[in-house]
Amino acid sequence: MPLSGQEKTAAQRSIEDIYQKLGERAQVGATTTCPVELTSAFVKMAASQSCGKCVPCRIGLAKLAGLVDEVLEGAATAASEAGEGTIGLIEELAESIYLSADCAIGYEAAAVAYTAVKAFREDFCYHIERNDCMADAFAPVPCVTGCPAGVDVPGYLALTAAGRYDDAIKLVRKDNPFAVACALICEHPCEMQCRRGMVDGPVNIRAIKRFAADRAQNGITNTAPFQLFPRNAEPTEKRIAVVGSGPAGLTAAFYLACMGHAPVIYEQRAQLGGMLRYGIPAYRLPREALDAEIDYLLAHGIEAKTSVSVGKDVALDELHAGYDAVYLAIGAHAASRLGIDGEDAQGVISAVDLLRLVGDGDAPDFSGKGVVVVGGGNVAMDVARTALRLGADKVTIAYRRRKQDMTAQAAEVEAAVAEGCGLLDLHAPVGIQAKGGTVCGISLQPQMISVIEKGRALPKDSGADRLTLDCDIVLVAIGQRIDSGAFEQAGIETSCGRIVATGGAGLPGKAGVFAGGDCVTGPATVIRAVADGKAAARAIDGYLGFAHPISFEPDIPAPFFKSRIHCARSNMTELAGKDAHKSFDLVEAGLLPDEAAQEASRCLRCDHFGLGALRGGRQVSW
């Protein structure tokens, strides 16, 4: 082989382009891909990489793909008394390639195929026996499918592009009442599915929602009067107790009110909003915006009782007896503990407690203090940046795995670092030092990254010397638990603290009691909680004997074809200036009008092109 440090040939560049496109496609994925089709495609792709030396890989991978194709073409043999059939041969072949291939090209491909056949055996058998696919085909619009709440993304993007911001926000609220909150803080799983990702990067969907929310009448800055969401029913006189006023509880209450029922919220804290208020800092979700949105939702006929703790001030049984239905959406507000020495010292504060104090306006003063944050999730970043805003002199984030293993979104980590937080990855806390009962330092054991278990890389002691950081405050952000003890005592079934709810939010053996949100799923995202609240509203409406539709059907602008020009994605910016981290003002700046127009025009309108054209691109009611 000639030694060369020269430029790549055109052919090399093309191959790299194809690999890049393959990666981009794989990133976009598809929620309704048939596992058998995917297995076939994967094995063929892997086979294209075979060097051709060895039998198992050279011949075996081609034959493996051929067998999977037989399954897809209705030409496979079902397992019977006569033998294992095609699926048996696939398993035998994949295992043999795994065991006998000489290098990773072969054995890794076979391992994936083998795992797929095992994991999707039911799918394979359905194909073999019925020559059809059991995966649900009804997912015409990828972003809508990707959104847990099923928000009509192409619809509100088109409305925003047309300058119809009120309609855009109202359309979001058909499926997600928290149009404003989600414009500011949604984790945007829709963008993971965005088909534009196959072209040049997903559409910045949240930025467009933010653009509309900034300008809509009942958006971020309210210009009252409220334009109420259409109420589709006469009052039913049915009263529903909603326990908890986070995104799940308020969503359920909002749709129940729109359905004509009378929801009454019980909130143990002084203010409404749950984790939106007591978990998400104001520099990401300004309190004026949150208050305005909650006021807007309440205006649809929701009664709210604050500072009432169910299980303490009022018994669950009382609610069960006094209301037509009960919805439990208590969230996950209890902090996980480190379990190390010195954890009870003054100055060790859980992230949950700190954010609650800030939420109620009782923020501590960290002026001149050294702060160490333990954890690597979004909440860790939130408390680190909050500590800066409370005057901390120095904030260090300690995390036991690598930076790339953090569960926080990359943008959140970058923002924390940009604001001046130090990052010490591969450091596990082993003890907290205290002087006179007050924190004075934290010991950290350096880690090395190690084997992967259940998809996560595990850290272990690296053997290096311990490090002690001087500090005044330790903020513990290593997860939340559900405070479900009182409900357990009232006869609610739980599993590892989580309330057990069956499909449709109902509780087994408790007619009329429903549950959803973090207290069922464990700590998750706002949009997941919204989706749960929506499902609960539907389930409760059905339980009460109704089927009230929630609908909004604006005239969606027709798509044009200009979206096919390759064009890069525009991102929102974090406020520049070295003082941003000193105030709780909103740090993220929305897109400029030209940016928003360009970004909205990048939408490929999957509601119209592709399967949307056959199955209809939107559900105008649910």
Next chain:
Amino acid sequence: MVAKSNPKETKAKAAKEPNPKEANTVEDTANSGRVNVTINGRQVQAFENMTILAAASMAGVKIPTLCFYWGLNDPGACRVCVVEVEGEDQLVAACNNKVYEGMAVKTNTAKVRKARKLNVELLLSQHNVQCTSCVRGGSCELRLIANDLNISEVRFRKGKKKPVWNRDFPLIRDASKCIACWRCVQVCDNMQASHIWAMKNRATHTGVGVAKAQPIEQSLCTICGQCITHCPTAALKERDDVDRVLDAIADPDKITLIQIAPSVRTSWGESLGLDREKATVNRLVAALRAVGIDYVFDTDFTADLTITEEASEFVERFTHKDSYSWPMFTSCCPAWVRWVKGNHPEMVDRLSTAKSPQQMFGATAKSYYAQALGVDPCRIVSLSAMPCLAKKHECALPTMNDACGAQDVDVALTVREIDRLICADFIDLENLAEEDFDEPLGIGSGAGEIFGATGGVMEAALRSGYYYVVGTNPDPDAFAVVRGQESWKEATFDLAGTPVRIAIASGLGNAEKLIEAIKAGEADYDFVEIMACPGGCVGGGGQPISKDLGIRAKRSKVLYDLDSNNAYRFSHENPAIVKIYDEFFGKPLSEKSHHLLHTDHQGWGMPNA
């Protein structure tokens, strides 16, 4: 007292097409704005929201289509209607994309010519090309487009799907001929509210199949046949029973008789190249005799018998209102009966117990007429010429063998099969003299004629119902407001001081809306006529396949003309009806008529196939 038939009281509900697509006609867009579009250099003022296809049509430019079906299907799947839009690199489907101000479209550029031809070539590479032995013959839209595009070879390796199907079922699907245009899925979902067809498999293996991979005979398919009449190829067709008829004709021990349903006379000449003026029912009578059928009768006769029984039943129920659930539904459409049994079983007891005209005919032929001929009814092979696929299922029901133990109707043929039967005998139809029906089962009234159109059964029933209640005949055209192609019609008529609220729907999607409205308490009627096929039997799933959207109205007009020219306008005045009650049945709802002319809809269960 005169029947009140105030046209203002009749309102057309849900008059839109079943799958309301955007406005594409001048009427629909009368109030919308105009946009200037150039198509092949021609300026045209199109309407806002109009598709490129519709705007081109306005400009007199024809764009070829394949999967597209007006008002029903525009998924842009076949990519045959692609056009070039100035400023766009890629081609655009004309069927489902809208025009905009200043748009410049070209329909015959090099890019367009290559792409649409290649796309059809791709379809041909997967299509089981058997044109010489295919029932679709010259009406196959794939064949037509391939010929039009001058495709003379397919350069791709041929591969075809393996058809697996129950060949005994009246509806046959041949997967090897399916081009996945999705029309059947749309028809079944949107027009017929039945959801039998679904997307099957994924990715490059995607095709059409019965939803949930069920065998068709275990599905709730109504056998309405609308998927067949909307299919571009022979992927969907009827079970061909022509040979069974020829065998019966050839058997010297058998006596063959056939009944001709009202709507058959409106359409039988269409695919035989016969003018509507020449394609009279009396020429059809002559043609069927020429084929060798011994006796040719008119289903109009038993339509009159149906009215006599059904109107009497309605009057009986109406005068004992508390003993019944309301409204009473007509029962002459077997696809509707299957649909209601499958989808709203709690409504089945509201169906009239009167058999359909086909089945009344069969039972009468093998009892009353066998007696008249003095023959063993088992020697009779009872045939029917029907606009319908579900009639093949209806005649084989276990409850439809009342006259002699064997099937009352042995073979039900669609109009398409009737045409093939006649065609294969090379009968010179142009010069064939017209002949009369045999008697007495060949005499029908004008009220019987109109059974073949939506609203016809209701109008015929009202004419006689009025007579039964009031004692005198109304003006035969007093109830004319119930005519027309609207999908859901309602009216109130005064019968001897009592208002009778009636409704008519055609198309099962409209039946679904009507039933939902009744269940929700938003609609309340006494008597409802439902026909499964849009427009009634003139639009039946057994009719000749036509892409003429006005065909149903044209066929209906034939029936209403025959009605107004008929000497008898009332079923109860048909002399053959008077005679058969005198000689055989006694009176309507008699014990004998209960045995032969009524049925228990609970006597069989869905899917029963």
